[in-house]
Amino acid sequence: MSFSDPLGDMLTRIRNAIMRGRSSVTTPASNLRGRVLDVLADEGFIRGYSEAKDEKGFRTFEVELKYYEGEAVIREIKRISKPGRRVYSSVKTLPQVRNGLGISILSTPKGVMSDSAARENNVGGEVLCQVS
Numbered sequence: 001m002s003f004s005d006p007l008g009d010m011l012t013r014i015r016n017a018i019m020r021g022r023s024s025v026t027t028p029a030s031n032l033r034g035r036v037l038d039v040l041a042d043e044g045f046i047r048g049y050s051e052a053k054d055e056k057g058f059r060t061f062e063v064e065l066k067y068y069e070g071e072a073v074i075r076e077i078k079r080i081s082k083p084g085r086r087v088y089s090s091v092k093t094l095p096q097v098r099n100g101l102g103i104s105i106l107s108t109p110k111g112v113m114s115d116s117a118a119r120e121n122n123v124g125g126e127v128l129c130q131v132s
Helices: 006-020 031-042 115-121
Strands: 024-028 046-053 059-065 077-079 103-108 111-114 125-131
Touching: 006 024, 006 031, 006 059, 006 077, 006 125, 031 046, 031 059, 031 103, 031 111, 031 125, 103 115, 111 115
Parallel strands: none
Antiparallel strands: 024 059, 046 059, 077 125, 103 111, 103 125
């Protein structure tokens, strides 16, 4: 199956699983998806993820969602830079999400990282998504 926006597909799967109260969600694997999941795990928005194979032998990620006192840790997750409209930001104009309570995930020349890590490394890049 071909997707025009694989990262947007993964974010939608996570959003739908949270609305249904699921403990985990499966998504096809790719390098970009893995890097974004690494950032989400490092920042504490998901418990973690593991790589598996589906019945046809394709790689998939099993993402374990995180809940605190019955509510999902991820309140909102949305795609910012889309295939039809790319959004780039310099280090000086990086957006703050919910006054620092959320994060923006960026694709920079030094790899995929959160907005706080991008500020530390003094790099800007494409704003992939925002999580709060």
